[in-house]
Amino acid sequence: MRGPFASLRRIWAVVLKEAVQMRRDRITFAMMFGIPVMQLILFGYAINLNPKHLPAALVVEEQTPIVRTLVSALKSSEYYDFVMQESDPRKSGDLLARGEVAFVVTIPSGFTRDLVRGDHPQILIEADASDPAAASGAVGNAQAILTYALRHDLKGPLASLADKGPPFDLVIHQMYNPEAKTSYNVVPGLLGVILTMTLVMITAMAMTRETEQGTLENLLAMPAKPAEVMLGKILPYVAVGAAETAVILITARLIFDVPFVGALWLLLLGVAIFVVANLALGFTFSTIARSQMQAMQLTFFFFLPSILLSGFMFPFRGMPEWAQTIGEMLPLTHFLRIVRGVMLKDTSFSQLQQPLLALCAFTGVVMVIALLRYRRTLD
Amino acid sequence: MDAGLAIDVHGLVKRFGSKTAVDGVDIQMPRGEVWGFLGPNGSGKTTTIRMICGLLRVTEGEGQCLGYDIQREAARIKSETGYMTQKFSFWSDMTIRENIEFVSRLYGLPHMRRTVDETLEKLGLAHRQHQLAGALSGGWKQRLALAAVTMHKPQLLLLDEPTAGVDPQARRDFWDEIHELSLTGMTVLVSTHYMDEAERCDRIVYLAHGHKIVEGTVPEVIEKSHLATFRGEGAGVRQLAHALKGQPGLDSVAYFGSALHVSGRDAARIRSVLDQNSSGDVTWKEVRPSLEDAFISLMSEAGEDAREYT
Ligand SMILES: Nc1ncnc2c1ncn2[C@@H]1O[C@H](COP(=O)(O)OP(=O)(O)OP(=O)(O)O)[C@@H](O)[C@H]1O
Ligand SMILES: [Mg+2]
Numbered sequence: 006m007r008g009p010f011a012s013l014r015r016i017w018a019v020v021l022k023e024a025v026q027m028r029r030d031r032i033t034f035a036m037m038f039g040i041p042v043m044q045l046i047l048f049g050y051a052i053n054l055n056p057k058h059l060p061a062a063l064v065v066e067e068q069t070p071i072v073r074t075l076v077s078a079l080k081s082s083e084y085y086d087f088v089m090q091e092s093d094p095r096k097s098g099d100l101l102a103r104g105e106v107a108f109v110v111t112i113p114s115g116f117t118r119d120l121v122r123g124d125h126p127q128i129l130i131e132a133d134a135s136d137p138a139a140a141s142g143a144v145g146n147a148q149a150i151l152t153y154a155l156r157h158d159l160k161g162p163l164a165s166l167a168d169k170g171p172p173f174d175l176v177i178h179q180m181y182n183p184e185a186k187t188s189y190n191v192v193p194g195l196l197g198v199i200l201t202m203t204l205v206m207i208t209a210m211a212m213t214r215e216t217e218q219g220t221l222e223n224l225l226a227m228p229a230k231p232a233e234v235m236l237g238k239i240l241p242y243v244a245v246g247a248a249e250t251a252v253i254l255i256t257a258r259l260i261f262d263v264p265f266v267g268a269l270w271l272l273l274l275g276v277a278i279f280v281v282a283n284l285a286l287g288f289t290f291s292t293i294a295r296s297q298m299q300a301m302q303l304t305f306f307f308f309l310p311s312i313l314l315s316g317f318m319f320p321f322r323g324m325p326e327w328a329q330t331i332g333e334m335l336p337l338t339h340f341l342r343i344v345r346g347v348m349l350k351d352t353s354f355s356q357l358q359q360p361l362l363a364l365c366a367f368t369g370v371v372m373v374i375a376l377l378r379y380r381r382t383l384d
Numbered sequence: 385m386d387a388g389l390a391i392d393v394h395g396l397v398k399r400f401g402s403k404t405a406v407d408g409v410d411i412q413m414p415r416g417e418v419w420g421f422l423g424p425n426g427s428g429k430t431t432t433i434r435m436i437c438g439l440l441r442v443t444e445g446e447g448q449c450l451g452y453d454i455q456r457e458a459a460r461i462k463s464e465t466g467y468m469t470q471k472f473s474f475w476s477d478m479t480i481r482e483n484i485e486f487v488s489r490l491y492g493l494p495h496m497r498r499t500v501d502e503t504l505e506k507l508g509l510a511h512r513q514h515q516l517a518g519a520l521s522g523g524w525k526q527r528l529a530l531a532a533v534t535m536h537k538p539q540l541l542l543l544d545e546p547t548a549g550v551d552p553q554a555r556r557d558f559w560d561e562i563h564e565l566s567l568t569g570m571t572v573l574v575s576t577h578y579m580d581e582a583e584r585c586d587r588i589v590y591l592a593h594g595h596k597i598v599e600g601t602v603p604e605v606i607e608k609s610h611l612a613t614f615r616g617e618g619a620g621v622r623q624l625a626h627a628l629k630g631q632p633g634l635d636s637v638a639y640f641g642s643a644l645h646v647s648g649r650d651a652a653r654i655r656s657v658l659d660q661n662s663s664g665d666v667t668w669k670e671v672r673p674s675l676e677d678a679f680i681s682l683m684s685e686a687g688e689d690a691r692e693y694t
Binding site: 218219223225226227230381384 | 467
């Protein structure tokens with residue numbers, strides 16, 4: 006057979022063959038639909054570039070109508086969700102360091118008196134600027150929100166105050182990253198992202214490679230227990246993770262000039278647990294996937310929410326509740342709290358207990374799944 | 385159970401979904417012997433071997449291998465068995481030496497360096513030890529695999545078509561090695577499609593469609609096939625094959641070099657068929673059936689009739 010018709014027939018033959026093979030490969034098929042749907046949902050709903058409803062702490066030392074007006078204006082702006090009232094400024098600072106609140110708004114005692122006298126009293130907003138994107142909306146609009154709110158109260162005898170511009174002084178402390186450099190936030194985060202991508206992918210190949218090359222039968226015929234194989238396949242990559250960490254930290258310092266204010270040992274502890282968590286996850290993928298291609302797809306399937314929902318790209322607290330719930334299950338989310346906390350905020354070990362424990366729990370669960378999924382026979 | 389048996393399994397059944405790959409196989413194999421495992425493609429040889437060494441779960445049946453239960457004590461069986469897979473399954477992207485080292489570490493062999501050196505020396509690959517295993521020819525791959533699975537001095541050796549695709553000289557060397565290992569007390573079960581290899585075994589187990597059809601020494605198997613074989617020679621004998629095939633009373637018609645072998649159960653019936661289809665130059669002579677005659681006839685029968693002969 007010659008000519009364009011024969012060529013079309015051969016193309017058609019290949020089309021049919023590919024369609025048949027595509028249908029057989031269920032995981033690939035599911036991914037082809039799963040990934041776009043996931044992207045759509047995540048980008049469409051979960052991600053918020055002008056995050057509102059960020060948790061904030063309120064420190065008010067007096068209750069007057071004017072103070073109440075100011076607080077309710079901040080609330081109704083939707084930027085600030087006052088999740089707690091604090092009277093002790095030390096405690097509120099701690100909340101900020103742990104990342105439980107993004108802002109602390111302080112209105113000192115005597116504020117109303119000074120305002121009425123025209124003494125321009127201060128309102129203090131301390132913002133966690135380690136993620137400048139999260140803070141920018143709330144901080145940038147605060148002045149306007151507060152000034153506008155007071156318009157209604159400054160009537161009658163106080164009307165003259167309103168004419169001379171804002172009758173108070175808004176003081177904003179950009180904590181941890183005063184110049185609001187995004188690289189301060191992004192570069193430590195990249196450490197987590199790069200470790201996730203490379204380590205999960207490498208170990209996801211671990212068992213599928215043996216299956217594909219036909220060496221699994223040999224491995225299973227020899228006296229090696231599942232846990233031994235798992236640890237044997239994970240451990241070499243701990244060294245890879247360590248090397249990657251060193252390169253990224255040095256680059257962060259030399260090129261991006263990212264500060265490092267916390268304890269190195271604490272960061273390394275976090276990195277170590279995080280590396281093992283990712284390797285264990287990759288190994289688990291490799292016990293699920295039936296080919297290296299599927300292993301790659303599973304990696305990608307995991308990587309996407311890790312990047313989008315962990316707080317790496319977009320402010321974590323700005324996401325809807327359900328997205329935060331998913332985010333809490335990802336190791337990267339907890340690692341970001343550790344790495345940003347240690348590098349930018351000098352967060353202490355006790356303040357980081359929760360994310361460290363979360364990483365340990367994740368690792369444990371994933372390893373148990375891997376051992377349950379591990380094929381002891383060729384069935 | 386008999387302690388003198390290396391393999392002692394009863395009624396092994398293996399189903400893959402709705403397909404029954406092995407259907408009620410019994411094997412009682414004494415220690416120290418060399419047995420051949422034969423049967424057409426897909427008859428269940430590999431599947432049976434995998435069940436014996438704990439690589440596949442059995443669907444039904446039970447048994448022991450080296451005195452260990454094949455379902456519950458697979459780990460112990462693995463450490464005392466050497467299993468050479470049908471397809472080369474060592475690591476192609478590691479060198480010959482690295483493969484040998486890996487195996488010796490996994491089995492925790494003492495004096496690793498020396499053991500590895502000796503193994504490579506004996507294998508005759510010492511000068512190529514740093515080449516990738518994937519670069520070896522078929523014959524060398526098989527020898528490497530045999531060396532690797534015997535390093536830990538297993539009591540039982542399971543070899544799945546170890547000489548497929550290997551040249552005759554290498555096959556002969558390979559079998560010399562098998563017999564040497566057997567002299568050290570190792571029990572060896574070898575699956576093969578080659579008749580000459582079957583004849584080197586103490587006993588033969590023949591499988592078809594997952595059933596054990598026959599078992600015994602070579603003369604016993606020939607005897608049990610209850611076969612009469614006629615050998616026809618002369619010009620034009622090849623043209624006769626067509627006419628003879630499918631005639632009632634003839635189980636098989638097969639070329640043997642320039643001659644034709646015709647086999648069946650009933651010598652008298654074969655004679656009459658041959659007489660009816662005679663042609664001038666061809667002379668027929670009753671001969672002792674060879675193992676191959678027995679197998680060809682077993683194979684052609686197994687299709688419709690899988691009854692046990694033993
Ligand atoms: N993992 C499996 N899943 C499904 N079917 C299988 C599996 N392994 C083997 N089979 C089927 O079981 C039957 C027996 O296969 P087996 O490999 O044991 O035959 P064999 O005697 O070793 O053949 P050969 O001489 O070609 O090596 C075959 O029909 C095969 O297709
Ligand atoms: Mg086979």
